[in-house]
Amino acid sequence: MIRAEHLTKRFGHVTALDSVSVGIGEGVTLILGPNGGGKSTFLNLCAGTYRPTAGTVRVFGGDPWADERVRAKFGVSFDPPALPRHRTGREWLEFLAEIRGGSISGIVEAFSLGGFLDRRISTYSAGMAKRLSIASAFVGTPELVLLDEPLANLDFDAIPEIAGLLRHFASEGISMVVVSHIWKPFVEFADRAVVIAGGKVKLDGSVEEVVSALNLI
Numbered sequence: 001m002i003r004a005e006h007l008t009k010r011f012g013h014v015t016a017l018d019s020v021s022v023g024i025g026e027g028v029t030l031i032l033g034p035n036g037g038g039k040s041t042f043l044n045l046c047a048g049t050y051r052p053t054a055g056t057v058r059v060f061g062g063d064p065w066a067d068e069r070v071r072a073k074f075g076v077s078f079d080p081p082a083l084p085r086h087r088t089g090r091e092w093l094e095f096l097a098e099i100r101g102g103s104i105s106g107i108v109e110a111f112s113l114g115g116f117l118d119r120r121i122s123t124y125s126a127g128m129a130k131r132l133s134i135a136s137a138f139v140g141t142p143e144l145v146l147l148d149e150p151l152a153n154l155d156f157d158a159i160p161e162i163a164g165l166l167r168h169f170a171s172e173g174i175s176m177v178v179v180s181h182i183w184k185p186f187v188e189f190a191d192r193a194v195v196i197a198g199g200k201v202k203l204d205g206s207v208e209e210v211v212s213a214l215n216l217i
Ligand SMILES: Nc1ncnc2c1ncn2[C@@H]1O[C@H](COP(=O)(O)OP(=O)(O)OP(=O)(O)O)[C@@H](O)[C@H]1O
Pocket: 011, 014, 015, 016, 033, 034, 035, 036, 037, 038, 039, 040, 041, 042
């Protein structure tokens, strides 16, 4: 689904991602690593929001930076959420449904958005915005969803609820690439974990292998 070859991103003199070559297939891939390691940069390059300084990334065989048809094939949720503040949640989801197809009613129900869907996004709390952002990634039931810190800003009840929903979508066959410091809920259903630190892939294997190598448990 995703293939990066010598993928490099520099911001001025900072090399955020340094010649990373990695392939990501179907299933749930968890991206772990220290602050500033390059995880979000990698996700943004896959999403086509950043242009590589060098190297390539292909998603479904196409260039996500250059080709909007490639970007329309996957869902994405950034951290902090990238949402149109002066629209309502409903307007945003319906806009995405026009592009990707499908209806929004199932998503609204699954993510329990009904209580604030018709309010302007600028009035949302951080947790409401996060919920809408994750929900928006699943509009149109894409084959692949990219999620940056999907459990950030969620309260104690919402963390297991949203993690359970992600697990459900994974069981329905939606592949995911998940960057998360709150990694424990994903151990039970992620297929693979990749550790990115210092702009490089440091570990790559099954979640069990990587977690025990990191001595996280
Ligand atoms: N837009 C940007 N402009 C300048 N530097 C950036 C930008 N985005 C990231 N960086 C730098 O690139 C490096 C990698 O950052 P990145 O956000 O990818 O790390 P991360 O692994 O996602 O970190 P965290 O766990 O803290 O979210 C850091 O040194 C960061 O300061």
